[in-house]
Amino acid sequence: MSLSAFGQIEHDVNKNGGNTESNSINDIDSIRFIGNSMEIILNNGTVESHTISHINNVTFSGQSIGSVDYMNCEAATINGLIVEGTGVLNGVFIEVDYTGGNGGLHNGQIVNSTGVTGLTAELVAGNFSIGAGTLTFIITGTPNSSGVATFPINIGGETCDLTVYVNPSEVQSLNCFGATIYGTLLEGAVANGVYIEVDYTGGNGGFHNGQIVNSTGNTGLTAELMAGNFAIGAGTLTYTITGTANSSGTAIFALNVGGQTCNLEVAVVYPWALGAVFCSDTTEIVNVTNPITGKVWMDRNLGAVRAAFHGSDYGSYGDLYQWGRGPDGHQCRNSATTYTLSASDQPGHGLFILSNSLPCDWRTPQNGTLWQGTNGINNPCPIGYRLPTKTEFDAELSSWISNDASGAYNSPLKWSLNGGRYPTDGSINAVGNGGNAWSSTLNGSYSYTIGFLSNNAFVNSPLRANGAAVRCIKD
Structure with missing residues (x-):
């Protein structure tokens, strides 16, 4: 006879003397009675013989071995969304129906996905229902792609392939x-x-x-x-x-x-004022930040072809502007000159305007609003940039390791000895010996610059008809 029908897992022969001999039901092939003996035939061919008169009782005990007749993976219900490349959120589970359960114990199952890998389905140990019931598999992990993930289910004596669609990552x-x-x-x-x-x-x-x-x-x-x-x-x-x-x-x-x-x-x-004149190529706009002041500047003077490689790098000198004038061509180092002062904010030519008498400005009367902020009338800087203020120059100077040309060059802004242009005759001076650049800040009829020599650095206020560099700061 088949002992599995009893639904138990252990067979005990309890003797009158108190001794018990036990076998797992899985190890027993059959039991037969011959005369006064009960013989237990094991699967390995061994025969155990017990005298019936010596037996007190025979018991079957232990938890029943669970089994089902049919597992319906095809009609499984998926609760929650599984998306490629995304760790499965809590609450994603799959319900699989079965029929023919015997109420027995199952040890659960942990199974990794194939096809689309990276997922795991876990069924916690428990008991089958008697008859029809449902198993719940919890899904965890991160799928490596979209498509079909397959879980080979093997439980209760039945097998089936549980398939789950993994959605592509998408928006509507x-x-x-x-x-x-x-x-x-x-x-x-x-x-x-x-x-x-x-x-x-x-x-x-x-x-x-x-x-x-x-x-x-x-x-x-x-x-x-x-x-x-x-x-x-x-x-x-x-x-x-x-x-x-x-x-x-x-x-x-x-x-x-x-x-x-x-x-x-x-x-x-287009970053420059309409009609701007460039003495050579357009100045490339590259930012540099002074980490001490936190200010963002252009890394070169207007008109320079590069940031300085050294303090006397001619390609870093750039143009020489008269304070308040736009990029009309006067800033070119080889521009022609005139003694005719301008009565308007835009002279209408690119000549360097000379002056021999105070206030020594190219414009008469003077106009102190020409370079104030990004919206200054003649702001020569690209959109979003302006002339620095005296206060910003003071902070820049204070950040240098030394108050001289060496400190200027070794700063993040790599200042170089660009020289200047005299207001009285238009001659270029101090190239390779000194450097300076305009601020937007006025000092009476003068305007402030930052200046540096081999042995000194300072913020001072020369005549506005002078030619000096422009280094723009980001607003």
Whole structure:
């Protein structure tokens, strides 16, 4: 006879003397009675013989071995959402129905996914129902892709493949048209602190790998989205812009993320005043920060072809402006001269205006508002930049390791010995011996500069018709 029908796991022969001989039911093939004997035939062929008169009783004990007749993986119910690349959140589980349960114990099961890997289904140990019932598998882990994850289930004497669809990480819409741009992109300037926020809807909480996309139309720029997770529902993606735009106009970034695409259009602005005259090439706009003052400056003088390699680097000298004038060409070191003073804020020519009498200004009467702030009438700096104030020059000077030309060059701004231009005859002077640059701050009929020599550095106030460098500071 088959003992598994008893649903127990241990068979005990209890003798009159108190002794008990036990066997696992799984080890027993059959039991037979011959005369006054009960013989237990084990699966390995061994026969145990017991005299019936010596037996007090025979018992079957222990927890029943669980089994089912049918496991329905095909109709399993999935509760919760599983998304590629995203750790499964608490509360994702799968219910699998069965029939023909015998009420017995099962040890549960832990099974790893195949196909889409990275997931685990766990069934906690318990008892089958008698008849029909449901098993609940808890899903954990992070799926490595979208598609079908398969769990080979083997429990209660039945096997089946439990399949689960892993959703791709996605959004329902991507709003490039309504993007918010922070900062300004300038032609010829290294993008600094510029980023763009793009809203989306219908996020499913999935992981995305980010995106790096180069601009078209106006080339030279790159938009980068760092890898991360979509929100569930609406959210915002932040693209950081780097690089240097090669012209003004519109830069286009082809975004492709979360199963959606759109073209992000960003304006690149011409940074200089209309009609600005350049003595050689346009000054490249590269920022440098003084970590002591926290101020952001251009890394070179206006008109310079590079930041200084050393204190006497001619390519770093740049142009020589008369205080308050725009970039009309007078700032070129070889510009012609005239003794005719200007009665207007824009003289209408590019001549260096000479003056031999006080207040020794190129304009009559004087106008002290020409270089005040980013909106100064003749501000020669690119958009978003201006002339520094005397206070900012004082702070700059205080940050140097020494108050001289060496301290000037060894500062983050790499000042060089650019020289100057006399207001009386237009001659260039002190090149390689001294350097100076204008501030926007007035001192009566004079204006302040920062100056430095081999043995000294200072903030003083020369005549406005002098020619000196301009180093712009970010507003």
